[in-house]
Amino acid sequence: MRITESLRIEHDLLRNMLEAMSRWLTESVAADKLRERAMMLEAAINIHSAREERQLFAPLSASSDIAHDLVSMIERVHSEVRDLFKQVADPGQNPEDLLRDILRLTNEHFTEEETGLFPLAEKLLPAEVLEDDNS
Amino acid sequence: MKITESLEVEHALLRKMIEAMSQWLTESVDPDKLRERAVMLEMAIDDHAAREEAQLFAPLAACSNSAHELVNLMEMVHTEVRDLFDQVADPARDPKEQLWTILMLTTEHFTKEETGVFPMAERLLGAEFLEIHNS
Numbered sequence: 001m002r003i004t005e006s007l008r009i010e011h012d013l014l015r016n017m018l019e020a021m022s023r024w025l026t027e028s029v030a031a032d033k034l035r036e037r038a039m040m041l042e043a044a045i046n047i048h049s050a051r052e053e054r055q056l057f058a059p060l061s062a063s064s065d066i067a068h069d070l071v072s073m074i075e076r077v078h079s080e081v082r083d084l085f086k087q088v089a090d091p092g093q094n095p096e097d098l099l100r101d102i103l104r105l106t107n108e109h110f111t112e113e114e115t116g117l118f119p120l121a122e123k124l125l126p127a128e129v130l131e132d133d134n135s
Numbered sequence: 136m137k138i139t140e141s142l143e144v145e146h147a148l149l150r151k152m153i154e155a156m157s158q159w160l161t162e163s164v165d166p167d168k169l170r171e172r173a174v175m176l177e178m179a180i181d182d183h184a185a186r187e188e189a190q191l192f193a194p195l196a197a198c199s200n201s202a203h204e205l206v207n208l209m210e211m212v213h214t215e216v217r218d219l220f221d222q223v224a225d226p227a228r229d230p231k232e233q234l235w236t237i238l239m240l241t242t243e244h245f246t247k248e249e250t251g252v253f254p255m256a257e258r259l260l261g262a263e264f265l266e267i268h269n270s
Contacts, residue, residue, distance in 0.1 A: 036171030
């Protein structure tokens with residue numbers, strides 16, 4: 001299986017977790033509970049993005065200047081999401097607006113990857129590089 | 136892509152989330168915090184299990200008596216894990232012991248599916264039936 005296919009499957013599982021968080025936000029779940037549930041969401045998103053950066057972004061970035069620029073833009077979103085999760089974990093801050101930002105950014109980001117970055121990777125990278133070494 | 140391949144990718148992400156929970160348990164994170172982090176883990180595991188039951192277990196159980204019995208055994212573990220998560224959610228109980236049981240049961244269960252159920256499904260249902268048409 002190609003790494004891009006594996007990452008799409010992970011996106012679907014993560015999207016359902018984002019939907020659950022969105023539901024808890026509309027149900028006015030207490031801030032301290034949201035903060036703890038977000039810890040597991042953060043762990044899942046970080047596991048996914050670390051794998052994506054290692055198995056896809058690194059070889060793609062080395063394949064052309066355009067790909068390098070696109071990967072840099074996408075990695076900035078990963079950093080932004082990590083910063084937002086740090087703010088969510090701060091008990092001095094209300095996590096609700098920050099979590100809404102994370103949900104919106106991450107959903108948009110998954111779509112951008114699926115429609116832009118993954119097709120580009122499938123075009124530029126050879127089959128043996130795209131093969132998912134975890135599958 | 137086959138549904139069995141897709142489920143294996145989900146297993147890999149869920150295993151890492153289980154590792155994160157295991158880490159928090161060894162770090163003696165407060166029980167109330169563990170309980171809330173477990174809400175998100177439960178959501179992810181249940182989402183995966185529901186998809187597996189609908190897309191793989193239902194057609195596989197109809198194939199033969201031995202497949203039906205194996206699916207029953209697997210579904211019993213899904214039920215047991217759901218019951219354990221219900222106990223974790225009870226604020227009157229310390230969630231640690233139930234969480235350790237969930238982590239152990241789920242990890243063993245994934246391995247049994249990958250080495251027993253998925254190969255049986257590939258043999259009995261065939262590659263064409265297992266293909267996910269929206270992938």
